[in-house]
Amino acid sequence: MQPTNGFYGEFGGAFIPEMLYPNVNELENEYQEIINSEDFQDEFRNLLRDYVGRPTPLYFSKNLSEIYQTNIFLKREDLNHTGAHKINNTIGQILLAKRLGKQRIIAETGAGQHGVATATACALAGMKCSVFMGEVDIQRQAPNVKRMELLGAEVIPATSGSKTLKDATNEAIREWINNPVDTHYIIGSVVGPHPYPDMVAQFQSVISEEIKVQLKELIGNENPDHVIACVGGGSNAIGAFYHFIDNGQTNLIAVEAGGLGVDSGKTAATIALGKKGIIHGSKTFLMQTNDGQIVEPHSISAGLDYPGIGPVHAYLADSGKGKVVSVTDEEAIKAGIFLSRKEGIIPALESAHALAYLEKEKFGKDDIVVVNLSGRGDKDLATYQKYI
Numbered sequence: 001m002q003p004t005n006g007f008y009g010e011f012g013g014a015f016i017p018e019m020l021y022p023n024v025n026e027l028e029n030e031y032q033e034i035i036n037s038e039d040f041q042d043e044f045r046n047l048l049r050d051y052v053g054r055p056t057p058l059y060f061s062k063n064l065s066e067i068y069q070t071n072i073f074l075k076r077e078d079l080n081h082t083g084a085h086k087i088n089n090t091i092g093q094i095l096l097a098k099r100l101g102k103q104r105i106i107a108e109t110g111a112g113q114h115g116v117a118t119a120t121a122c123a124l125a126g127m128k129c130s131v132f133m134g135e136v137d138i139q140r141q142a143p144n145v146k147r148m149e150l151l152g153a154e155v156i157p158a159t160s161g162s163k164t165l166k167d168a169t170n171e172a173i174r175e176w177i178n179n180p181v182d183t184h185y186i187i188g189s190v191v192g193p194h195p196y197p198d199m200v201a202q203f204q205s206v207i208s209e210e211i212k213v214q215l216k217e218l219i220g221n222e223n224p225d226h227v228i229a230c231v232g233g234g235s236n237a238i239g240a241f242y243h244f245i246d247n248g249q250t251n252l253i254a255v256e257a258g259g260l261g262v263d264s265g266k267t268a269a270t271i272a273l274g275k276k277g278i279i280h281g282s283k284t285f286l287m288q289t290n291d292g293q294i295v296e297p298h299s300i301s302a303g304l305d306y307p308g309i310g311p312v313h314a315y316l317a318d319s320g321k322g323k324v325v326s327v328t329d330e331e332a333i334k335a336g337i338f339l340s341r342k343e344g345i346i347p348a349l350e351s352a353h354a355l356a357y358l359e360k361e362k363f364g365k366d367d368i369v370v371v372n373l374s375g376r377g378d379k380d381l382a383t384y385q386k387y388i
């Protein structure tokens with residue numbers, strides 16, 4: 001699924017301040033050729049295999065399959081180095097940055113997961129790394145701040161606005177404008193101005209590429225009937241959907257964070273509630289007031305706590321090619337504890353949203369259902385603890 005001139009239908013584009021044009025233009029002119037070169041693909045594939053630990057297993061969950069009376073496979077992105085899918089993207093972007101002659105990386109992070117994945121890739125590639133993080137998040141996510149610092153990154157507090165993710169993003173963009181020549185900005189999901197959504201989707205598409213090969217080997221058919229993934233910005237979801245879009249067979253199910261409930265005022269269900277608008281350089285659905293101010297989202301999982309959604313998901317939802325649903329904080333917690341006890345796998349709270357959807361739809365006895373387990377739950381122990 002590639003955008004046309006930077007757009008997925010009416011969504012996407014690069015709505016950026018003029019000061020940012022040189023940076024974004026350079027990327028747009030170069031990224032396709034670099035990513036598609038043999039030299040890049042060799043280095044990227046080797047690192048995914050030997051450093052990240054790919055391919056990740058596609059695990060047939062006998063226990064869940066019996067309980068839900070269908071065939072459930074878990075794509076184990078939780079087994080990647082650093083514990084989630086985010087590393088697929090940061091490794092890809094660091095190799096791109098090197099080929100663009102950049103010496104320094106900046107990134108924004110909310111919960112710190114993308115910051116850790118970026119700091120990891122920078123340590124590996126010998127790049128200087130600065131991560132912008134809201135002051136409030138620095139306090140809430142202290143272990144990830146320590147990880148980034150141990151990995152050699154500098155964590156810069158964002159002190160404006162609500163002192164959270166969107167403020168960190170604004171400050172990272174400001175920093176990039178001031179350092180267009182030597183600095184590359186690694187965005188952590190399929191959001192931001194073109195070409196980021198497409199670039200990140202290409203790096204994450206390795207997930208569905210592997211699912212195809214693995215399903216073919218396991219059941220003799222490479223296309224599942226359903227793929228379920230949680231969606232914050234949407235990078236693990238599009239990675240899991242990528243090679244199944246338009247095959248006429250696979251239902252693509254994106255699960256948003258409903259928070260306390262879609263109508264509770266404390267939610268991150270962007271497609272359910274959002275209206276069209278522009279956020280971080282891209283036209284998509286976003287949660288906003290009547291006069292266009294961004295509404296603070298809420299989710300129990302920090303990784304889904306984003307007021308927008310990647311333009312490709314806005315397009316899939318709007319065109320009916322994909323389905324977007326939501327589950328609440330409580331349903332996600334329950335599903336996370338359930339998987340821990342039924343399979344001995346503690347999922348990230350983000351991934352638990354995808355699992356919670358298994359309660360909501362009755363799948364056929366012969367259906368093949370793939371759930372993308374985007375990350376592991378060690379980081380969420382304190383939250384789980386309150387519910388057991």
Ligand SMILES: *Cc1c(COP(=O)(O)O)cnc(C)c1O
Pocket residue numbers: 084085086113114188189190230231232233234235236237303304348350351374375376
């Ligand atoms: C960051 C994160 C997410 C949400 O980001 P997407 O871009 O929507 O994938 C989901 N799961 C985990 C484990 C994460 O760390």
